[in-house]
Amino acid sequence: MNEQLLEQIKELPKIDLHVHLDGSVKPDTIIELAKEQGKPLPEGAEGDLTPWMQIDETCTSLVEYLSKFRFVLPFMQTAESLERIAEEVVEQAAASGCLYIEVRFAPLLHTLEGLSAGEAILHTIAGLQKGEQMFGVKARVIVICMRHDSVERNLEVIEAAREYYGKGVVAVDLAGDEAGFPPALHQEAFELASRYELPITIHAGEAGGAANVRESITRLGASRIGHGVRITEDPSVIELVRTTRTPLEMCPVSNIQTKAVPGWEDYPIRSFLDEGILVTVNTDNMTVSGTTMNLEFEMLAEHCGFTLEELAQLTVNSAEAAFLQGEEKEELKAAVHSALQKLGYTL
Numbered sequence: 010m011n012e013q014l015l016e017q018i019k020e021l022p023k024i025d026l027h028v029h030l031d032g033s034v035k036p037d038t039i040i041e042l043a044k045e046q047g048k049p050l051p052e053g054a055e056g057d058l059t060p061w062m063q064i065d066e067t068c069t070s071l072v073e074y075l076s077k078f079r080f081v082l083p084f085m086q087t088a089e090s091l092e093r094i095a096e097e098v099v100e101q102a103a104a105s106g107c108l109y110i111e112v113r114f115a116p117l118l119h120t121l122e123g124l125s126a127g128e129a130i131l132h133t134i135a136g137l138q139k140g141e142q143m144f145g146v147k148a149r150v151i152v153i154c155m156r157h158d159s160v161e162r163n164l165e166v167i168e169a170a171r172e173y174y175g176k177g178v179v180a181v182d183l184a185g186d187e188a189g190f191p192p193a194l195h196q197e198a199f200e201l202a203s204r205y206e207l208p209i210t211i212h213a214g215e216a217g218g219a220a221n222v223r224e225s226i227t228r229l230g231a232s233r234i235g236h237g238v239r240i241t242e243d244p245s246v247i248e249l250v251r252t253t254r255t256p257l258e259m260c261p262v263s264n265i266q267t268k269a270v271p272g273w274e275d276y277p278i279r280s281f282l283d284e285g286i287l288v289t290v291n292t293d294n295m296t297v298s299g300t301t302m303n304l305e306f307e308m309l310a311e312h313c314g315f316t317l318e319e320l321a322q323l324t325v326n327s328a329e330a331a332f333l334q335g336e337e338k339e340e341l342k343a344a345v346h347s348a349l350q351k352l353g354y355t356l
């Protein structure tokens with residue numbers, strides 16, 4: 010790709026609405042945390058830990074992709090580690106020109122050494138706030154329920170999310186093994202979220218079919234969908250997503266890696282845009298996927314023929330889809346507009 014285009018992509022303002030905290034830990038940070046916490050690294054894990062933390066092109070499924078997260082979680086059980094990692098996610102987002110990010114994580118994965126779900130949320134918010142001050146990127150939290158967890162445990166997660174809603178938390182999500190655990194299992198937890206008026210996004214149509222996207226919208230109350238690539242399988246679900254203006258949080262590099270789509274030739278993002286779907290582009294997991302917002306935009310330019318104007322439109326869409334509310338959301342939209350205007354775009 011030519012240098013000038015790369016530069017222009019870097020300059021574009023960006024928004025990452027779908028980025029996992031535990032999938033975006035800097036490898037060198039794990040080395041330092043292991044030392045600080047007096048925990049051994051697995052046998053053979055020396056020097057650059059990237060190969061231990063990043064998936065490669067041989068990945069065949071979401072389940073295989075998710076196995077990578079086991080490496081980092083033992084080091085993410087303390088207040089200090091959550092704060093540091095959250096701050097560093099903001100730092101990495103700043104390096105890709107992000108104006109705003111929504112960072113998601115599952116609090117119950119961080120309660121193995123005594124933190125409560127609420128404390129895990131509190132410290133993650135604190136780290137993001139510090140990052141926001143240091144790097145000038147606004148950052149909020151999406152609280153995740155894991156698909157393999159019981160109804161009781163996920164009700165607890167929703168309660169904890171409610172406690173911090175409007176104080177750093179902007180929404181709740183459902184993540185994990187989609188093929189093994191369909192949305193219906195979690196109806197009760199998300200009914201509670203709806204009762205509390207917590208905005209909901211659900212991972213769906215990634216390792217499961219279009220029906221999961223329909224169920225997530227109609228039964229679980231999702232107002233955004235994580236991935237959603239497989240709605241191509243059912244025109245009636247495409248129609249549902251389009252008419253309800255449900256934004257899709259697409260994560261191209263991750264979707265190729267998990268084999269949600271066979272390859273770039275089949276990546277449906279352009280057809281979704283042509284069909285009038287509110288498409289956003291995100292990283293999913295900066296470390297596990299070895300990606301950044303800059304790289305996602307480059308891939309779309311290279312493999313899907315996106316023009317700079319089309320990439321800019323993706324950021325406009327993300328501002329529209331953000332879970333910020335009221336004045337804060339208007340401010341974000343205005344910030345995107347003025348950044349684009351300065352660069353000479355008319356959108």
Ligand SMILES: O=c1[nH]cnc2c1ncn2[C@@H]1O[C@H](CO)[C@@H](O)[C@H]1O
Binds near residue numbers: 075114115294
């Ligand atoms: O693309 C994805 N699809 C489904 N689950 C995911 C994806 N990326 C990460 N996680 C899961 O979310 C947990 C909390 O952040 C991670 O530990 C991982 O298991």
Ligand SMILES: [Zn+2]
Binds near residue numbers: 212
């Ligand atoms: Zn995800």
